[in-house]
Amino acid sequence: MGLVQAYGPDDEPIYDPRHLCHAPQERVFIDGQWREGLSARDLLDPEGTGGVAVLAEFEAQVRAYQNYRDAQGRRAFALPVAESTTAAEILALDDMSMRDYFDRAGWSSERLRWYVDYCCRDDYGCTLETTSAWAGWHYFCSRPINGEYLTWPEGNGRIVRHLMDRVGDHVRAGMLVYRLRSTSGDDNGSSAGVEADVLDTQTDTPVRYRARRAIYALPRFTAGHVIEGYPPSDPGANAFTYCPWMVANLTVDRLPDGAAWDNVLYDSPSLGYVVATHQNLRVTPGPSVLTYYRPLSIPNPEVARAWMLEQRWDDWVSMIFADLAQAHPEIESLVRHIDVMLWGHAMIRPVPGFVWGEARRRAVDPHGAIRFAHSDMSGISLFEEAQYHGVRAAEAVMDDLGHAHQSSL
Numbered sequence: 001m002g003l004v005q006a007y008g009p010d011d012e013p014i015y016d017p018r019h020l021c022h023a024p025q026e027r028v029f030i031d032g033q034w035r036e037g038l039s040a041r042d043l044l045d046p047e048g049t050g051g052v053a054v055l056a057e058f059e060a061q062v063r064a065y066q067n068y069r070d071a072q073g074r075r076a077f078a079l080p081v082a083e084s085t086t087a088a089e090i091l092a093l094d095d096m097s098m099r100d101y102f103d104r105a106g107w108s109s110e111r112l113r114w115y116v117d118y119c120c121r122d123d124y125g126c127t128l129e130t131t132s133a134w135a136g137w138h139y140f141c142s143r144p145i146n147g148e149y150l151t152w153p154e155g156n157g158r159i160v161r162h163l164m165d166r167v168g169d170h171v172r173a174g175m176l177v178y179r180l181r182s183t184s185g186d187d188n189g190s191s192a193g194v195e196a197d198v199l200d201t202q203t204d205t206p207v208r209y210r211a212r213r214a215i216y217a218l219p220r221f222t223a224g225h226v227i228e229g230y231p232p233s234d235p236g237a238n239a240f241t242y243c244p245w246m247v248a249n250l251t252v253d254r255l256p257d258g259a260a261w262d263n264v265l266y267d268s269p270s271l272g273y274v275v276a277t278h279q280n281l282r283v284t285p286g287p288s289v290l291t292y293y294r295p296l297s298i299p300n301p302e303v304a305r306a307w308m309l310e311q312r313w314d315d316w317v318s319m320i321f322a323d324l325a326q327a328h329p330e331i332e333s334l335v336r337h338i339d340v341m342l343w344g345h346a347m348i349r350p351v352p353g354f355v356w357g358e359a360r361r362r363a364v365d366p367h368g369a370i371r372f373a374h375s376d377m378s379g380i381s382l383f384e385e386a387q388y389h390g391v392r393a394a395e396a397v398m399d400d401l402g403h404a405h406q407s408s409l
C-alpha cells in the first residue's frame with residue numbers, strides 16, 4: 001500500500017507521514033473547556049487532588065505489564081492475542097472485571113476510573129464493570145510505547161480498495177450465505193467438502209457453490225443459523241455476546257473551532273466524534289463530516305438493543321445535539337444532514353472469563369471442511385485480530401490441501 005517508506009535501525013517501519021494521523025490528534029472537553037491530549041495524565045484536574053499518586057501507580061503497572069516476558073519470551077498482552085503469554089498469573093486477570101482490579105488496588109480516582117471506562121467503551125463497547133481485567137490491561141499494554149495511528153479519510157475503504165485492485169476479479173460481492181453444509185465423500189467418487197447456498201442479491205436468485213474447503217469469516221453469532229449441524233452441542237455458544245452501537249455521520253458546513261481528529265466529551269454516554277476529513281491536506285475551511293459514536297453498553301446488550309430499536313431518527317438527533325451542545329452550543333446551525341446507523345451486534349464483548357474461556361478458545365476448531373476466521377475468534381474487536389485470523393485460516397486450508405506456502409504469521 002506504499003505506507004512504509006523505510007525501516008529503522010531496529011527494523012521498525014518508518015511510515016509515510018501522509019498516512020499517519022495529523023496533529024492535533026486528540027482533545028477532551030472537561031471542566032467547561034477543551035484540553036489537548038487524551039491520556040489519563042491529560043485529565044487530571046489542575047489542582048491535582050490525590051489522583052496524581054493513583055495515576056503514578058497505574059502508570060507503573062502499565063510499564064510493568066509492557067515489560068513482562070514469560071519463559072518463552074511472550075508478552076503479557078500481545079497483538080494478536082494468540083501471541084500473548086498463557087502464564088497463570090496473567091490469565092487470572094481474565095477472571096475479574098477491570099473495576100474489581102481497581103477496587104482491589106484501592107484506585108478510587110474518579111477521573112482515572114472515567115478514563116479507563118472510556119477506553120473500555122471505545123475498544124470493546126464494555127464498561128469498567130463488564131470488561132475483564134485481562135482485556136482492560138490489553139488495551140493499555142499491547143501496543144508499542146509511543147505508537148502512532150495510521151488513518152485515512154475513507155477509513156478501512158482504503159484497505160478494501162487496495163485488496164480489490166489485486167484480487168477483485170475473484171470476488172463476488174452482494175452474495176448472502178444462508179446455508180453452509182460440510183459434506184462427506186460418497187461411493188460415487190464425490191470428495192468431502194462444503195456446499196454453500198447463497199442468495200445473489202443483485203438477481204435475487206439462489207446459487208449453490210461446492211468447494212473443497214470454506215473459511216467462515218462471518219461474525220460468530222451467525223454460525224448457528226447458517227452452518228448446518230453447528231454448533232455440535234456446544235454449551236458455550238451463548239458465551240459470545242455483543243454490544244450494540246449507534247454511529248452517526250453529521251455533515252457540517254464547517255468544522256467546530258479547534259477540532260482535533262478525535263474529540264471526546266468527559267462524562268458523556270457517547271465517545272464524542274472523529275473528524276472524517278482530518279487527513280485531507282486542505283488549507284481552506286469548508287464542509288466536513290463528523291462521525292459520532294455511541295456504544296450502548298448498559299444495562300446489557302438485550303435491553304440496550306430493544307431500546308435502540310424503539311428510538312426514531314429524530315430521537316437520536318435530539319440526543320446527539322444535546323450531547324454535543326455542551327461543547328459546541330452552535331452545533332445545530334452547522335449541521336446540514338445526519339445519517340444514523342444502528343449496529344445490533346457491533347462488537348464482541350470481552351466480559352470476565354470470555355477471552356481465555358473454553359468457548360472462545362475452541363471457536364477456531366474446524367467443523368468438517370469449514371475453518372473459522374473473524375476478529376470474534378480473539379474475543380476482542382480489533383483490525384489486527386481480524387487480519388491474524390484471516391491469514392491463520394487461509395494457511396490452515398493451504399495445509400489441508402497440500403499447497404506449499406511460506407507462513408506470513
Ligand SMILES: Cc1cc2nc3c(=O)[nH]c(=O)nc-3n(C[C@H](O)[C@H](O)[C@H](O)COP(=O)(O)OP(=O)(O)OC[C@H]3O[C@@H](n4cnc5c(N)ncnc54)[C@H](O)[C@@H]3O)c2cc1C
Pocket residue numbers: 175176177178217218219222226245247293343346347373374375376380381382383384386
Ligand atoms: C463502531 C466501530 C468502530 C470500530 N473501530 C475500530 C478501530 O478504530 N480500530 C480497529 O482495529 N477496529 C475497530 N473496530 C472493529 C473492527 O471493525 C472489527 O474488528 C473488524 O471489522 C472485524 O473484521 P472481520 O473481517 O473479522 O469481520 P467483519 O468486519 O464483521 O466482516 C464480516 C463480513 O461478513 C459479512 N456477512 C455477514 N453475514 C453474512 C452472510 N450471511 N453472507 C455473506 N456475508 C455475510 C458482513 O457483511 C461483513 O462484511 C470497530 C468496530 C465498530 C463496530
